Amino acid sequence: MVSESLKKVRKEHKLTQQDIADVLGVDRSTYTFYETGKTSPSIATLQKLSNIYNVTIGYLAGYEENRPELKVKHISPAMNAPDVDPIALLTKDEQIMLMCYRVLQNDKKQEILKYIKNLTVSSEE
Numbered sequence: 001m002v003s004e005s006l007k008k009v010r011k012e013h014k015l016t017q018q019d020i021a022d023v024l025g026v027d028r029s030t031y032t033f034y035e036t037g038k039t040s041p042s043i044a045t046l047q048k049l050s051n052i053y054n055v056t057i058g059y060l061a062g063y064e065e066n067r068p069e070l071k072v073k074h075i076s077p078a079m080n081a082p083d084v085d086p087i088a089l090l091t092k093d094e095q096i097m098l099m100c101y102r103v104l105q106n107d108k109k110q111e112i113l114k115y116i117k118n119l120t121v122s123s124e125e
Contacts, residue, residue, distance in 0.1 A: 001037065001061075001062050002034070002037075002040060002041070002046070002060055002061055002062065003034060003035050003036060003037035004062070005059065005060045005061070005062060006034055006035050006041075006049065006060065007035045009053040009055060009060075010035070010053075013053065013095060014092075014095075015092075015095065017031050017032055017035065018031075019092070019095075019096060019099075020049075020052070020099075022096070023048075023052060023096065023099045023100055023103065024045060024048060024049075024103075043057075046060060046061075048102075048103045051102040051103050052099040052102050052103060054102070
């Protein structure tokens, strides 16, 4: 069921309902209704949520039992532990930035990357 899956993956990422509502651009109560099953997210919203959580829509809908493994290059010894979610090692601000990035269209992602690269180059000078 979508509501149960949404609550499960949000808690796994140690995020609040408000965090996800902010990324989606909806009221917290709207997102709460998704998790309680009072309303269902649209297909477009489900796609955004699947991007945020790096899972398939089928997983969120309960049609797929296995969650895809996150493909992340190990950057610290702590991440080699099988029970450590690499996303959990990010700060809350980093997680929110990643979620926002995941819901952008590809052209906007390229703009953001270019902007960040320009910021980092100018700060090193």
